Amino acid sequence: MVSSCMHIVIKSIVVAVLLNFSFLSTLSYGQGDKNQYILNDITKMYMASMTFIFKSQPLINQRAGDKTVLFGDNFIDNIKTTYRAKYGDEFPELDHFLKKMLLQAMVEVMEDNRALFNDDEIGFKGIIPAIFAAQLSAKLSTKGIGLKIKFTRTKDDIRNVLNLPDEWEEMVMKKVIDKPAVYFDNNGMLEGNPAYRQFTPLPMAAHCLKCHGSMKHNPLNFGKDKSQWTNIDMTGFEMENWTLSDFGGGVSLSIEKSVLE
Amino acid sequence: MIFLTHRDTENHLKSSLNFFLFCILFLFAGSTYSKSLKIGIVEYPPHLIFQKNQVSGKLFDYINNVLSPLNYDIEIVRLPNGRGVLELKKGNVDMLLPYDDVTKGIDTLASPLFHPVPGLCFKKENFIPILSATHRFKELTVGVPLGASIVPALKNSEAILLEIKGDDAISRGIALTQIGRIDAFYHPSPAQVYHQENKAYKELACSYFHGYSNGVFIAVSPFMKHKDFQVVDARLKEAMAVMTYSYYFAK
Numbered sequence: 001m002v003s004s005c006m007h008i009v010i011k012s013i014v015v016a017v018l019l020n021f022s023f024l025s026t027l028s029y030g031q032g033d034k035n036q037y038i039l040n041d042i043t044k045m046y047m048a049s050m051t052f053i054f055k056s057q058p059l060i061n062q063r064a065g066d067k068t069v070l071f072g073d074n075f076i077d078n079i080k081t082t083y084r085a086k087y088g089d090e091f092p093e094l095d096h097f098l099k100k101m102l103l104q105a106m107v108e109v110m111e112d113n114r115a116l117f118n119d120d121e122i123g124f125k126g127i128i129p130a131i132f133a134a135q136l137s138a139k140l141s142t143k144g145i146g147l148k149i150k151f152t153r154t155k156d157d158i159r160n161v162l163n164l165p166d167e168w169e170e171m172v173m174k175k176v177i178d179k180p181a182v183y184f185d186n187n188g189m190l191e192g193n194p195a196y197r198q199f200t201p202l203p204m205a206a207h208c209l210k211c212h213g214s215m216k217h218n219p220l221n222f223g224k225d226k227s228q229w230t231n232i233d234m235t236g237f238e239m240e241n242w243t244l245s246d247f248g249g250g251v252s253l254s255i256e257k258s259v260l261e
Numbered sequence: 262m263i264f265l266t267h268r269d270t271e272n273h274l275k276s277s278l279n280f281f282l283f284c285i286l287f288l289f290a291g292s293t294y295s296k297s298l299k300i301g302i303v304e305y306p307p308h309l310i311f312q313k314n315q316v317s318g319k320l321f322d323y324i325n326n327v328l329s330p331l332n333y334d335i336e337i338v339r340l341p342n343g344r345g346v347l348e349l350k351k352g353n354v355d356m357l358l359p360y361d362d363v364t365k366g367i368d369t370l371a372s373p374l375f376h377p378v379p380g381l382c383f384k385k386e387n388f389i390p391i392l393s394a395t396h397r398f399k400e401l402t403v404g405v406p407l408g409a410s411i412v413p414a415l416k417n418s419e420a421i422l423l424e425i426k427g428d429d430a431i432s433r434g435i436a437l438t439q440i441g442r443i444d445a446f447y448h449p450s451p452a453q454v455y456h457q458e459n460k461a462y463k464e465l466a467c468s469y470f471h472g473y474s475n476g477v478f479i480a481v482s483p484f485m486k487h488k489d490f491q492v493v494d495a496r497l498k499e500a501m502a503v504m505t506y507s508y509y510f511a512k
């Protein structure tokens with residue numbers, strides 16, 4: 001009698017443990033899925049901001065005029081509009097503090113550049129998408145929120161040393177350079193801490209070639225005789241002679257697991 | 262019936278005495294713990310601006326908003342640059358803001374207020390917008406305040422660095438740039454001079470070494486009461502979690 005009772009109790013415990021275990025594994029799968037969703041949203045928000053900066057180059061570089069769309073809530077509204085147009089989807093809900101912090105950091109970066117944007121005596125301001133992205137990365141790194149975004153490329157071709165790829169990014173780029181696809185890693189590390197990492201390769205686009213293409217793409221050479229062409233682009237760097245079939249680099253996003261779990 | 266032994270009586274007396282001492286200490290502590298704070302501030306445009314007898318700027322507003330729920334009697338003391346730390350060390354002020362020289366071993370509240378980015382200021386016609394293009398520094402004469410911590414991107418470039426001495430090295434560096442004696446001037450926080458409210462440096466334009474910023478904090482006096490420190494520190498953290506100062510400034 002006692003032994004049959006014990007048997008039932010042990011059986012119940014085993015079933016309960018198994019049920020709990022399967023519940024936990026389902027939960028952790030669901031959680032991981034949700035985390036990847038957050039990473040995707042953040043990457044797309046970041047990309048939308050770069051697109052808006054690209055589209056706003058005439059406004060940014062013009063010497064006068066109303067530039068209020070570049071600041072504060074106006075800037076956020078424009079990123080949302082750009083996002084909807086770019087992805088044909090609603091702008092993500094700000095249901096995680098990292099998304100809110102990302103938008104706040106974007107506004108802060110634009111504010112940092114306010115004096116320059118409104119400087120009527122400077123034409124080219126230098127706030128192109130890659131520079132905006134670098135400033136945003138630097139801004140986020142000061143916040144200590146476990147979120148890192150970097151617009152990077154293979155080591156030998158990088159212009160800004162602060163965007164040099166780390167080992168993980170080097171490894172991923174080797175994998176995706178010929179078969180571009182989003183690479184997600186839920187066992188990554190960020191500055192010694194476990195992290196979710198995602199690399200989103202970007203296709204080379206015609207506008208990239210204005211700086212990274214050959215002399216014929218350089219807007220500084222437009223309308224000039226070939227003998228006067230320069231291979232220095234408008235940002236002051238030597239052009240790389242890339243073509244549309246070259247690798248365009250990508251957005252590397254890392255979020256410490258402790259922030260999401 | 263309970264009989265008290267000599268030892269019981271002694272213990273009872275001891276506990277009564279302890280209780281009595283506790284009450285005295287409690288009352289005494291209550292009477293000395295005053296809710297007042299003396300805050301030293303130094304000018305730090307565009308965040309803190311001194312004009313005539315007025316202090317303005319978003320940092321002033323933000324700190325007011327942060328501290329007001331704590332119900333301290335707050336006295337603001339305007340201090341010239343350089344004297345702030347001395348007054349803080351002497352205990353003449355409880356806190357000093359903004360404070361960005363972490364090399365001096367002064368305690369600060371945990372949360373940095375913001376992160377100024379160092380950069381170069383040029384005459385507008387010589388402006389270099391992107392400072393990661395360090396090859397463009399070749400043979401540029403760049404004035405640097407003596408003792409300033411220079412970012413590696415500039416240090417390792419081919420720029421000719423000219424040290425500028427004196428307490429007013431920053432103003433002199435800017436003046437030398439304006440008259441063309443040097444090509445550019447290294448500023449630990451160009452945003453302090455390159456902003457729209459500042460008409461004095463209209464002919465300059467500045468760009469930044471992004472990625473090389475340091476925090477600006479609220480420094481605390483070694484004599485500040487620990488309880489005050491904890492209360493203010495916790496309140497600042499709480500406020501920053503709701504809205505950082507940087508975003509408040511940008512919004």
